[in-house]
Amino acid sequence: xxxxxxxxxxxxxxxxxxxISRRYFIANGFDGTLTSIGVVVGAYLSGIDNGLTAITIGxxxxxxxxxxxxxxxxxxxxxxxLAERERIExxxxxxxxxxxxxxxxxxxxxxxxxxxxxxxxxxxxxTLAPLALEGVVLTMGQAVVGSILVGIAILxxxxxxxxxxxxxxxxxxxxxxxxxxxxxxxxxxFLPG
Numbered sequence: 001x002x003x004x005x006x007x008x009x010x011x012x013x014x015x016x017x018x019x020i021s022r023r024y025f026i027a028n029g030f031d032g033t034l035t036s037i038g039v040v041v042g043a044y045l046s047g048i049d050n051g052l053t054a055i056t057i058g059x060x061x062x063x064x065x066x067x068x069x070x071x072x073x074x075x076x077x078x079x080x081x082l083a084e085r086e087r088i089e090x091x092x093x094x095x096x097x098x099x100x101x102x103x104x105x106x107x108x109x110x111x112x113x114x115x116x117x118x119x120x121x122x123x124x125x126x127t128l129a130p131l132a133l134e135g136v137v138l139t140m141g142q143a144v145v146g147s148i149l150v151g152i153a154i155l156x157x158x159x160x161x162x163x164x165x166x167x168x169x170x171x172x173x174x175x176x177x178x179x180x181x182x183x184x185x186x187x188x189x190f191l192p193g
Contacts, residue, residue: 004107011107020108021115026158028069030177032120034184035061036127037151041188044144051134051143058131062124069116077112081105127151152181 011017036058043054085102089095130138130146138146159177163170 007103007107008111011104011111014108017108017111021112024069024073024112024116025119026162027119028065028116029119029123030155030158030180032062032065032123033127033151033154034180035065035120036124037148037181037184038188040128040131040144040147040151041185042191044140045188045191049140051131051138051140054144055128055131058124058128062121065120065124066117069118069120070113073116074109074113077109081109123151123154126154148181148185152178155181 039058039061040054043057048054085105127147127150130143130150134140134143156174156178159173160170163173
């Protein structure tokens with residue numbers, strides 16, 4: 001177990017691993033946030049007047065996006081690691097199976113897959129949180145508006161973070177990312193039904 005933790009620590013110290021995982025987390029968190037805004041608005045416009053029912057629908061989306069995140073990134077990173085290992089083996093004229101290089105590639109693959117799944121699951125759960133207050137503190141309409149605002153805040157936070165690593169103006173990046181949540185909410189208003 002200690003060797004695995006050491007390997008994980010070494011992998012997490014690599015900037016390229018952190019950078020790729022960060023991208024997966026934010027990209028899939030962005031998708032999860034927009035999906036949950038769409039689910040919340042769509043549920044409300046479809047006549048669902050119970051926050052827990054809307055949460056249940058959103059949890060289905062979280063399971064789907066989380067599974068997609070793990071599965072797709074696992075396969076993408078697996079293929080990338082195999083191609084990289086083959087390239088190194090040809091250059092070194094030696095096999096790298098069951099070596100430190102391969103084990104660190106596998107650890108990075110796990111880190112990327114976890115980041116990819118965690119982003120949308122957390123984003124959806126946080127966006128859906130106001131719906132848990134429906135019937136207790138909020139009406140369904142207020143809970144829906146609360147969920148939309150929380151989703152927009154999550155998107156804006158992603159924008160602020162991205163601005164901090166790219167030296168952009170944080171408020172421009174926040175507005176640009178948050179606008180996506182507004183667009184999804186408004187587009188849902190034009191759905192038939």
